[in-house]
Amino acid sequence: MSDKESSTIQVACPCCGATLTVDPSLPAVLDHKLPAKPQVAAKMEDVPKIVKEEASRRDEKYQQLVEAEKNKGKVLDRKFQELLKKAKEEPLKKPLKDIDLD
Structure with a gap:
């Protein structure tokens, strides 16, 4: 064995x-x-501390989302300008039609 x-x-x-x-x-x-599950219950003395930590994490996450939303317009504008520039550089081609293949 x-x-x-x-x-x-x-x-x-x-x-x-x-x-x-x-x-x-x-x-x-x-x-x-399976791993041992961590103990979920907290001491009553630790509850205010845990609540404050969770509140600060929520605030941080919210601020990150606000910043991302502020920059979203700038990012989309930049992408649009890059694609517009690329479209102007490439010449327009006539689309190939089925009748042209014969």
Whole structure:
């Protein structure tokens, strides 16, 4: 049995953190163990601190979204100018019609 145990590889899943036991000779997962869930309950003394941290994170995220929205018009204008410049540089070609193929 030691040969089979030594041929397996244990890998941590980057998405969920589960431990996967994989056999390289077989393209299969032999076993998986889910990670222990972190304790969700907080002490009552920590609640105001947690609420303030969440509020500051929300404010930061909101400010980032506001800045992105302010720059959105500039970005779209810049893209439009670049595409307009590219369209002016390329000569117009007559579209190929089905009758021209005969």
